[in-house]
């Protein structure tokens with residue numbers, strides 16, 4: 365039985381993760397962290413703290429799905445107590461991203477801006493398409509999310525762009541065609557964000573060539589897809605026994 369600490373347990377993704385853990389026989393929530401501890405705590409049968417500094421127990425693994433500013437204090441707890449961490453939150457700045465990387469020298473860390481298995485397959489398909497279709501095909505990425513999402517473009521859109529760039533190394537990302545009046549450059553990867561309603565997450569990578577278009581897309585219909593992946597990743601990290609930075613692809617390749 366693994367004891368999981370869930371940071372951001374009161375949010376949309378956090379709630380789905382708590383529900384997923386409750387349905388699992390292999391793990392339980394030892395505690396939650398949420399800045400709205402009082403109202404969130406009233407919903408759950410485990411203790412919820414406003415800050416990781418208030419928690420003096422020992423988790424087997426931590427899942428963070430809160431806010432990018434939570435990463436540094438959370439990773440301090442994890443590295444001091446040798447607790448593996450699944451960082452599912454997006455929108456980290458450079459200092460926070462460096463802290464995540466540094467922590468992976470001390471503990472196992474899974475940092476994935478999209479925990480769904482489908483998106484992780486999409487990353488492989490994008491690399492294959494970019495390699496097969498070559499520079500004659502222009503790459504554009506369109507992501508759509510609900511009207512409460514804070515960061516744009518989505519972390520997943522950037523992961524997809526990075527997958528394409530790993531094959532087309534001279535690519536440059538373009539977020540705004542409004543500011544400049546000129547033709548599209550051959551090496552551009554256009555990244556576009558749509559925000560509205562309750563859209564859970566739509567990602568489409570368009571490879572537009574001469575007279576033909578290839579579209580690769582993924583739709584998430586509920587946050588359960590992220591929760592399932594995050595809990596699976598947490599159980600994987602809790603037992604992996606080797607420090608380092610892990611991806612969902614590593615876990616899938618490991619047959620977990």
Ligand SMILES: NC(=O)c1ccc[n+]([C@@H]2O[C@H](COP(=O)([O-])OP(=O)(O)OC[C@H]3O[C@@H](n4cnc5c(N)ncnc54)[C@H](O)[C@@H]3O)[C@@H](O)[C@H]2O)c1
Nearest residue numbers: 372374375376377398399430431452453454477478479590
């Ligand atoms: N990796 C993935 O697969 C994936 C999928 C969807 C969303 N996300 C990311 O997960 C994060 C949460 O998304 P959401 O839609 O659940 O947001 P949300 O706003 O519904 O929930 C965030 C929760 O975190 C709490 N919180 C805010 N700041 C905090 C802090 N410093 N410490 C502790 N708790 C804090 C809030 O009170 C809230 O309950 C976002 O960064 C989002 O982009 C990741």
